[in-house]
Amino acid sequence: xxxxxEKTKGLTDNTMHYCPGCTHGIAHKLVGESLxxxxxxxxxxxxxxxxxxxxxxxxxxxxxxxAAHGRAPAVATGVxxxxxxxxxxxxxxxxxxxxxxxxxIVHAAxxxxxxTVIFINNAIYGMTGGQMAPTTLLGQVTTTSPYGRDxxxxxxxxxxxxxxxxxxxxxxxxxxxxxDVKHIxxxxxxxxxxxxxxxxxxxxxxxxxxxxxxxxxxMTPIESLGWLKENMMPFYPLGxxxxxx
Amino acid sequence: MEKVLMKGNEAIAEAAIQAGCNFFFGYPITPxxxxxxxxxxxxxxxxxxxxxxxxEVSAINMVYGAAGAGARVMTSSxxxxxxxxxxxxxxxAGAELPCVIVNIVRGGPGLxxxxxxxxxxxxxxxxxxxxxxxxxxYAPSTLQEMVSLTMEAFDVADQYRNPVMILGDxxxxxxxxxxxxxxxxxxxxxxxxxATTGCDGSRxxxxxxxxxxxxxxxxxxxxxxxxxxxxxxxxxxxxxAYNCEDADIIVAAYGTTARIVKSVIEAAAEKGLKVxxxxxxxxxxxxxDEMQKWAEKEHxxxxxxxxMSKGQMVEDVRLGVEGRKPVHFYGRTGGMVPTPxxxxxxxxxxxxxVM
Numbered sequence: 347x348x349x350x351x352e353k354t355k356g357l358t359d360n361t362m363h364y365c366p367g368c369t370h371g372i373a374h375k376l377v378g379e380s381l382x383x384x385x386x387x388x389x390x391x392x393x394x395x396x397x398x399x400x401x402x403x404x405x406x407x408x409x410x411x412x413a414a415h416g417r418a419p420a421v422a423t424g425v426x427x428x429x430x431x432x433x434x435x436x437x438x439x440x441x442x443x444x445x446x447x448x449x450x451i452v453h454a455a456x457x458x459x460x461x462t463v464i465f466i467n468n469a470i471y472g473m474t475g476g477q478m479a480p481t482t483l484l485g486q487v488t489t490t491s492p493y494g495r496d497x498x499x500x501x502x503x504x505x506x507x508x509x510x511x512x513x514x515x516x517x518x519x520x521x522x523x524x525x526d527v528k529h530i531x532x533x534x535x536x537x538x539x540x541x542x543x544x545x546x547x548x549x550x551x552x553x554x555x556x557x558x559x560x561x562x563x564x565m566t567p568i569e570s571l572g573w574l575k576e577n578m579m580p581f582y583p584l585g586x587x588x589x590x591x
Numbered sequence: 592m593e594k595v596l597m598k599g600n601e602a603i604a605e606a607a608i609q610a611g612c613n614f615f616f617g618y619p620i621t622p623x624x625x626x627x628x629x630x631x632x633x634x635x636x637x638x639x640x641x642x643x644x645x646x647e648v649s650a651i652n653m654v655y656g657a658a659g660a661g662a663r664v665m666t667s668s669x670x671x672x673x674x675x676x677x678x679x680x681x682x683x684a685g686a687e688l689p690c691v692i693v694n695i696v697r698g699g700p701g702l703x704x705x706x707x708x709x710x711x712x713x714x715x716x717x718x719x720x721x722x723x724x725x726x727x728x729y730a731p732s733t734l735q736e737m738v739s740l741t742m743e744a745f746d747v748a749d750q751y752r753n754p755v756m757i758l759g760d761x762x763x764x765x766x767x768x769x770x771x772x773x774x775x776x777x778x779x780x781x782x783x784x785x786a787t788t789g790c791d792g793s794r795x796x797x798x799x800x801x802x803x804x805x806x807x808x809x810x811x812x813x814x815x816x817x818x819x820x821x822x823x824x825x826x827x828x829x830x831x832a833y834n835c836e837d838a839d840i841i842v843a844a845y846g847t848t849a850r851i852v853k854s855v856i857e858a859a860a861e862k863g864l865k866v867x868x869x870x871x872x873x874x875x876x877x878x879x880d881e882m883q884k885w886a887e888k889e890h891x892x893x894x895x896x897x898x899m900s901k902g903q904m905v906e907d908v909r910l911g912v913e914g915r916k917p918v919h920f921y922g923r924t925g926g927m928v929p930t931p932x933x934x935x936x937x938x939x940x941x942x943x944x945v946m
Contacts, residue, residue, distance in 0.1 A: 389789035391660070403798050409787035411659045412800040414682050417652040420644065424656025424664070425787065427640045428614060432789045450652070453645035 354378040356387055360404045365472075367560040367567025369524045370398060373466055373537075374405055376530070377437065380538040381408065384545060390433040391425050393418040395447075397439040398472040406437075416447020419454035422461045433544055435462040441471045444480040444506050451510070455550050458515030462540045463552040465506065468559040469578060476562030480504045483581055488562070503581065507554045511587035517549035519587040523556040523579060525571040532584075548590065556582055594769040600625035600667075602734050602770050603693055603757065604633070606741035607665050609772050612691070613639035614664040616653035618646055618672060621705045622761040623695035626667040647672040651679030651692075658688040659799040661786030663745055667693035669761075670711050671702060673719065680754060681720030685801025687816065689748035691741070692726070693757045695764040698926040706926020707761035707847060712903035715758050716875040723813050725820055727755045727827060728875040730845040734768035740872070743775040750778055751823055752785075753816075758874060760899065762847040762928065823876060830878035831870040832885070838867030839946070840938060841885050843908045844897040845871045848929060852897055855934045862935075864942055867891075874904065882911025892945040894918040897934055899927070917945070 356378025364370045381387045390408035394400060396415040403410035413421040418436035426434040443451050443465050454461065470488055471477040477490040481503050485494040495503075507521045518540060522533035533555060540551035556578050558570035565573060597605065604626045607615075615630040627643065634641040644650035650666050657664040668676055673694045683690060694715060698708040715728045727747055729740040737759060744755040790796045803809035834856055835841055844852045849870040859866040869885065871878050885891050893916055896905040905920045912918050921937040923929045 388792045391787045391789060393656070400802065403800060407796065409790055409797045410799070411656060411787050412686070412798070412802055413652065413655070414678055417648065417655075417679070420649040420652035421656035421659070423642070423649075424614075424616065424653035424658070425660045426656075427642065427653070428657045428660035428662040428664075429788060449645050450649055453649065 354382050356380070356382040356407055357405055358407045362405060363401055364398065365561040367558065367570060369557040370466065372524045372530060373464065373555050373557065374402070376534045376537045377435070377464055378406060379534065380541045381433070383538065384541055386433045386541065386545060389431070390435065391429065393422045393425070393434070393436040395436065395438040395442040397442050399437055399439060399466065400473065402437050416442050416445070417450055418442065419447065419450040419459070419461070419463065423454055423457070423459050426459060426461050430460070433462070433541065435464060435541070437464045438466070439472070440467045440469065440479045440481040444504050452513070455510045455513045455552070456515045458517070458549040460544055460547055460549050462544050464537065465552055465554045466557045467554055467582065468557040470559050470562050472559050472562055483577060505582060507552070507587045510552060515550055516588050517590040518543050518551040519554070521554040521556065521582060521584050521587065523574065523584055525556070525558070525574045592771040592773055594771045596767055596769050597734065598625055598765065598767050599734050599737055599759065600695065600764040601629045602738050603667070603741050604629035606738040606772060607691065607745070608633055608637060608639070609774070610663070610742040610745040612663045612665045612745060613637070614657045614662045615639070615641050615666065616644050616650040616657070616664070617666050618644050618650045618668065620669045620672040622697060622764050623667050623669045623693065625764070626693060647675035648678060651676040654690050655679050655683050655688065658683060658690040659686070659787050661783040661788055665691040665693065667695065669695045669697045670699050670708070673711060673714065677714070677720035680726070681718070681722050681724065682801050683754050684718070684724035684726065685722060686799050687752040688754070688799065689752055690754050691744045691748055691757065692754055693759065696758065696760040698924065704926040705761065707928060708899045708924065708926055709760060709846060709848065710900040710903065710924060711758070712874065712898070712900060715756055716877065716907070724816060725875055727751070727753060727823060728758050728873060729755070730758045730871060730874045731763065732846055732849045732870060734763070734766070734770050737763060738770050738772060739775060746775065746778045746780060747827060749780045751819060753819070753823070758846070760847050827873060828876045828878050829872035830881045831872060832881060833868040833870065835867030835869065835885055837865055837890055839865045839890065839892050840895055840941060841867045841869055841891055842895045842897055843869045843871070843882070843904065845874055845904065848897050848899055851929055851931060852934060855931045855938070858931060858935055859938055862939070864938055866938060877907045877911070879907070879911040882908055883913065886912040886915040891916060893941050895937060895941060896920050897929055898922045899929065900924060
C-alpha cells in the first residue's frame with residue numbers, strides 16, 4: 347500500500363504535554379516538516395524558551411539548547427556565531443519574546459543574526475496560568491486583567507512583527523495563523539521560507555504564528571479557533587511585513 | 592620568557608586569547624573596559640569573534656549558547672554587571688557548561704563607585720545566582736598571576752564542565768606590571784561530546800538544559816554536581832602561606848589586599864612583630880585546611896583578616912580557624928584601599944591584647 351502521510355522525522359516520538367486543542371502541536375509539526383524537507387535536521391540546533399513550550403527540547407528531533415525566560419535570541423546568537431553553518435532557531439511564546447525578552451529579540455534582529463525565530467502569539471501567558479501578556483487584546487479578560495485589559499491602566503498590545511519589520515537588520519517577517527487548514531498551509535510555507543533564508547545566509551527571519559489557548563481563554567478548542575479569527579486577526583493582520591531580496 | 596609591560600585588564604584579555612578563547616561577549620562597565628576593547632581589537636585578527644551585547648543579561652546568555660556549542664568563551668564585567676549576569680551564570684552552572692567570567696570588582700552596593708573593592712566575595716563564592724551551585728573562583732594578586740590563572744581557568748572549566756570566575760578588582764585591572772605568557776601545564780581534557788553542534792546523523796541528539804521538573808531528578812542532578820565540587824575541592828584548592836613559620840599573628844588576605852599586607856610584614860618586623868600571610872588563591876574552593884593547620888600551631892596567637900569590604904571572607908577564615916584562635920577583622924569600603932599604616936596599627940592593637 348502506498349504511504350500517503352507520515353509523521354515528520356523532525357519530531358521525536360515523545361508525547362506532547364500541551365492542553366487539548368492548543369495549536370503548539372501544529373506549529374511544532376510545521377517546524378519539524380520544514381527542517382526535514384530542507385534536509386537540515388542533522389545540523390539544526392533549536393533553542394527552547396520558558397513558558398508553555400519549555401519542553402520543546404523533548405519534541406524537536408535535533409540538538410536542542412534550553413534558555414532562560416526571553417533569552418533565546420541571545421543564546422541562539424552565541425550558538426550561531428560559533429557554528430555559522432548550522433541551522434539555529436528559537437521557538438518562543440509571546441511572554442518570552444514580547445515581554446521579558448524584548449531587548450534580546452530587538453537586538454538579535456537589529457544585528458541581522460542569521461537565525462530563524464518562530465514566535466507563537468496566543469495573546470496570553472499559558473504556562474503560568476493565564477495572566478496578561480504584552481499581546482493581550484484590549485478588553486480581554488485574564489487573571490491579571492480581570493476587568494478586561496484597559497489601555498489607561500495596562501497600556502496597549504504590542505505588534506511585534508510590525509515593530510521588528512522597521513529594523514534594517516531584518517530579512518523576513520511574516521504573520522500567519524493556524525486556525526484552519528488553509529491558513530496552516532500558508533503558515534507552513536512561511537516557516538519553511540524562514541528556514542530556507544537561513545540556509546541561503548540571508549539573515550534574520552521571523553514567523554509570528556497566531557495561536558490558541560483554549561484552557562486559559564476558557565473556551566472549547568473549536569470556540570478558540572473562532573475567537574482567534576474574529577478577535578486576533580483583525581488586530582494582528584496576517585501577511586508579509588518585510589522581505590529582503 | 593620575554594616580559595611585556597601591560598595593564599591588568601589587557602593582560603587578562605591576552606591570556607584568554609593565548610589560552611584558545613575565540614569568543615567574547617560583553618557589555619561595557621568601568622573599571623574593566625580595557626578587556627572588551629582589547630578583545631574587539633585582537634579577536635578578529637586571530638579568527639575569533641567579539642560581540643558587544645545589548646546588556647550584561649544578553650552577553651552572558653550568548654556565552655551560554657557559545658559554551659553549549661563547544662567553544663572556549665569568556666565574558667567580563669564589574670560588580671553591578673555581574674549581578675545582571677547572575678541569572679545566566681546560574682543556568683550555565685545548572686547545565687554544567689564551561690566558560691570563564693571575569694569580575695573586576697568595584698565598590699557597591701547598587702551603582703556604588705568605580706574604585707576597587709572586594710565586596711563581591713559572597714556573591715562570587717556562594718554562587719551568586721539562584722540555586723545550589725558553585726563557581727571555581729580564582730583571586731589573583733599580581734598581574735603575572737592574573738595571566739597564569741586566566742589561562743588555567745579555561746582548562747579547569749573544560750575539565751570539570753563548570754564556569755570559572757577570575758575575581759580581580761579595579762586596582763589589579765588598572766595597574767601595570769611586566770608579564771610573560773607561559774602556558775600552564777597541560778591537563779588531559781575530556782571531549783566535548785555533549786555540545787549542541789548538530790548531530791550530523793552520527794550520534795544521538797544532545798540537549799543542554801537546566802530544567803528538571805521531577806524533584807527526584809533535580810536532587811540527583813544537584814547531588815551529582817556537589818560530588819564534582821568535592822573533587823574540585825580536593826584537586827584545585829590553591830593557597831600561598833608566606834612568612835607563617837614563626838608568626839605571632841597570621842593575616843588572611845587575597846588579591847590587592849594581600850599585596851599590601853606583604854609590604855606590611857616587613858614594616859611589622861622592624862617593630863618586632865612577627866606577622867605571616869595566608870593568601871587564598873582560590874576563594875572557592877576556600878583553603879579551610881590551611882587555616883586550620885596554622886590555627887593549631889602554638890606560636891600563632893591570633894588571626895587578622897584584611898579586606899576591601901565590611902568583612903566577607905572573614906566568615907570563611909573563622910570557619911577554618913574553628914574557634915582555635917581569635918579572628919580579628921580590618922576592612923575599608925567604598926573604593927578605599929587599606930593603607931600599610933592602617934593595617935600595622937591594627938596589628939599592634941591586636942598584639943597588645945594577646946601578648
